[in-house]
Every structure is written in structure tokens, then in C-alpha cells.
Amino acid sequence: MADALHVEYAAIIDAGFTLQIDDPFLTDVFSYGTGSAADKLETAGRYVDAINRGLRGLPRDRVRLHTCYGINEGPRVHDAPLADLIDVLFTIQAGAFSFEAANPRHEHAYHVFESVKPPPDTVLLPGVISHATSIVEHPEVIADRIVRFAELVGRENVVASADCGFASQASYTPEIHPSIVWAKFEALTEGARRATARLW
Numbered sequence: 737m738a739d740a741l742h743v744e745y746a747a748i749i750d751a752g753f754t755l756q757i758d759d760p761f762l763t764d765v766f767s768y769g770t771g772s773a774a775d776k777l778e779t780a781g782r783y784v785d786a787i788n789r790g791l792r793g794l795p796r797d798r799v800r801l802h803t804c805y806g807i808n809e810g811p812r813v814h815d816a817p818l819a820d821l822i823d824v825l826f827t828i829q830a831g832a833f834s835f836e837a838a839n840p841r842h843e844h845a846y847h848v849f850e851s852v853k854p855p856p857d858t859v860l861l862p863g864v865i866s867h868a869t870s871i872v873e874h875p876e877v878i879a880d881r882i883v884r885f886a887e888l889v890g891r892e893n894v895v896a897s898a899d900c901g902f903a904s905q906a907s908y909t910p911e912i913h914p915s916i917v918w919a920k921f922e923a924l925t926e927g928a929r930r931a932t933a934r935l936w
Contacts, residue, residue: 738789745790749798756834757787758802760900762825766816767805773820780824791829800832800861801825804900805842807867807911818845822852834861836899838881839868846881849888860889863899864927865920870912872919878927883934891935896928 748755762783769776791799803825805815818835825833833854836842845862854860864881865873878896885894902917903910910917 738786741790742792742794745794745799749794755794755799756802757799757830758901759787760804760806762803763805763816763821766820767814777824780821781827784824784827788827788829794829795831796829797831797857799830800834800859801828801830802834802861802900804834804836804863807900807903812839812841812868815841817848818842819848819852822848826852826855826858831857832859832861832895834897835863836866837862837885838864838873838899839866842899843881846884846888849885854889854893859893859895860885861895861897864896865898865924867898867900867902867912870916872916873923873927875923875926875930878924879930879934882928882931886931886935896924896931898924 745755762780765776765780765783769779771779787801803821805812818837825835835845837845842863849860862881862885864878882894882896898920902912902914912920
């Protein structure tokens with residue numbers, strides 16, 4: 737499967753696009769996997785080996801990896817913290833990483849980068865708006881979230897993002913109404929402008 741995906745990945749990059757791999761399942765190994773912490777790391781390592789086999793030979797700076805905990809508005813009490821998977825996540829041969837950091841279950845994720853340094857030339861795309869609530873984030877809150885990450889990993893290494901997409905599948909009725917999604921994107925734009933003014 738990795739070899740077949742490699743052909744598609746290469747075609748995407750050869751066509752001039754940035755390749756994004758959406759992977760909401762790596763977190764499942766840590767959230768719901770069985771066995772010890774070492775067992776989970778071993779399982780995740782095999783998983784990452786398959787991803788990297790699909791990415792072999794492709795330019796890291798043209799690849800980004802999105803991971804999350806799925807798209808739902810549930811209590812999310814069993815989500816593994818980012819700290820549990822960050823080391824294995826950073827062994828994926830991607831130049832940018834997108835992850836949840838806006839919803840109340842994961843907003844503290846920036847603390848991980850007080851002790852973990854991303855690989856050289858790595859860009860973080862932390863979620864600064866949430867896909868799991870209809871509340872539209874205030875631009876000042878969004879700016880605060882961006883600045884926190886920028887102060888830890890460098891302002892050039894942060895791109896404001898959403899925690900995840902806003903619909904499970906294109907054929908589903910969206911969990912968050914599109915009018916609210918667009919309001920969130922408008923708030924994201926303004927929050928990024930405010931963060932840029934602060935950081936530069």
C-alpha cells in the first residue's frame with residue numbers, strides 16, 4: 737500500500753502541489769491502543785515506517801502531516817495528550833505538522849514545545865480555531881494562541897490553522913453550520929493579522 741501511495745504522492749508533488757497527509761488514526765494508537773506505553777510506541781513506529789515508505793525520496797518541505805482525534809463534539813476525555821506522541825510524530829518525513837491546539841481539551845498543547853524542539857526546518861500548523869464547537873473564537877484569543885507558539889518555536893515556523901476539517905466527509909451534513917465555519921475563518925484571518933502585528 738505504501739508503494740502504491742508513493743506513486744500518487746509523487747504525482748501530487750510533481751504537479752506543483754503541497755502534499756498533505758490527513759491522519760486521524762495515529763492518535764488512536766495512544767488513545768485506545770492496548771498494552772504498555774512501549775507497546776504503543778512500537779505499534780506507532782511500524783505505522784510511521786509505512787508512512788515514511790510512502791514518502792521516500794520526496795522533498796520534506798513539500799509535505800505536511802495533519803493528525804487529530806477525529807471530528808466530533810463529544811467529551812473527548814480519552815484523547816491522548818500530544819506529549820505522548822510528539823516524538824514518534826516528528827519521525828515522519830514531513831516538513832510541517834498540523835494538530836489540534838484550540839479546543840478546550842488540547843489548548844494546553846503549546847506547553848509540549850517548552851521542552852520538545854521540532855526538527856530543523858519544521859513548520860508547525862497548530863489549530864487556533866476549533867472544529868468541535870459552534871462558538872466563534874475571538875480574534876484576540878486566536879492571536880494569543882499564535883503568539884504562544886511563535887514565542888516557543890520562532891515566528892517564521894508557525895502557520896495558523898484549524899484543529900481539523902469541519903465535516904467528517906463531503907457527503908455528511910456538517911457538524912458545524914457553514915455560516916459559523918466562515919465566521920471562524922474570518923476570526924482566524926483577523927487573529928492572524930493581530931498576531932503578525934505583535935510579532936513583527
